[in-house]
Amino acid sequence: MAGEKITTRAEDYSQWYLDIVNRAGLSENSAVRGCMVIKPNGYAIWERMQRALDRMFKETGHVNAYFPLFIPKSYLAKEEEMAEGFAKECAVVTHYRLKSVPGKGIEVDPEARLEEELIIRPTSETIIWNTYKNWIQSYRDLPLLINQWANVVRWEMRTRLFLRTAEFLWQEGHTAHATSEEAEEETRRMVEVYKQFAEDYMAMPVLVGPKSEGQKFPGAVYTLCIEAMMQDKKALQAGTSHFLGQNFAKAFDVKFQSAQGKQEFAWATSWGVSTRLIGGLIMTHSDDQGLVLPPRLAPTHVSIVPIGKNDEERKAVVEAAQKLKAAIQALPRDDFFGYEPIEVKIDTDFDKSPGFRFNEIELKGVPVRVEIGPKDLAQNACVIGRRDIPGKDGKLMGIPLAEAPARIDALLREIQKSLFNRAKAYRDASLHTCDSYAEFQERIEKEGGFFLCHWDGTRETEDKIAAETKATIRCIPFDRPAEPGICMVTGKPSKGRVVLARSY
């Protein structure tokens, strides 16, 4: 396995993605169809994401709680649109006991059929609003701002590691408010939190805005999203925030008494991001050498590679590496790394050649690599390599060891910025304005990308475009120019441009 190069993006983009996931040890397919095992290297990235997001949720007034995995089947039926949207992909629990059958092993005990079948949550609105009914009586109980970190199951027909799996990890925020305005504010606030997380931590530029009617969450009045462009120019829905109106309050009879003494239904939002973000992270930054991680989400920030031929040399370079590690970790901490120390690993695997070790570290996406060999030590220096410029090109030679910690600290911040800038330049270069449907059809096929086009706002036209081009309306960006025009398909009036793209 080691020693082999990964498939290049130009050769086969899907295979490249799978190679990165495999070789960087992020996840693998499990014995259960459609379900992945998240391996330690992959889970460490998720933990970093969780930490940053959780802090942002707390800062906006939310608290965590936990609701059950199982949902009575009848709950799903209470909100009609949701039932319709999710019915086709629900796993159902029908029995609560097995029995041992001599000669046949273990079988489901037919005597142990559940009176009411349970579905495994595809999302938790129903069980949560059923609970909120008991929690909300007065306007003084509002707003209720709750988040949960959980797993959900959606029985997908075709799965891809991280991007679409039958079971995945996510967070789902579920809030209740006294007024429509407050709930809409919350919906907007949380999509902005997602944007900030995507751009500041993942270094992944996103478009922000509502989904079209055809693409919104079932049960929502409207859905806001962040939408990112991958390196193959396909779109990835990276996070969604839904304004649910009073749909769930009505379905579960959640009323409160207002200050004026009236009984009113509560207003709801829900919002979520998932382990899919890891797929987005990979496809935004990684290259043909392997994974590239933005420093703020990298589990290891710096790998030090001591180089030496014999015990005497090795002892000296390892000592220098340890001293450097201590000096880096003693740097003052700030918000950039969440007030945590810079993570430094020392790679003492002298049995492998230095070249092999450099390549392995690049493959794993570590942002900064430091090389310390006898030649460096002779002049009290080291070599610093940056992952965003792989190979020898990114090496800074002869950095004095005394200066190295400060240089590394600055470099990590620079890499974070440069990854974002590079991704944004790439995205912007493939963000086109297009007024002719014929031109759109040709370009979406030949070059791909995001296309800002006029659309008449109807479901029929959206469906027609999807059927003919496999492209969907990804987002109606908030910052689109207020520029009325005519729909490129039907010639009917359009209020402004929407973003069309093929997507994951």
Place this chain on the structure above:
RNA sequence: CGGGGCGUAGCUCAGCCUGGUAGAGCGCUUGGUUUGGGACCAAGAAGUCGCAGGUUCGAAUCCUGUCGCCCCGACCA
């Protein structure tokens, strides 16, 4: 659920057409030599050939069934 492909060592795969002792490369283990961009030598461990049945003196190989995986399509807030 339709169309195509594939199940042989941890991984990638050859062997199957034309039945006759289970193979290679990588990885792994041990020992030695190496080490500044994917080192080398030697020895070694490792496989119910997806599963079940059938044909045959004899099946990885032929036949039937079955399970699983991958790709394309349908589906996907």
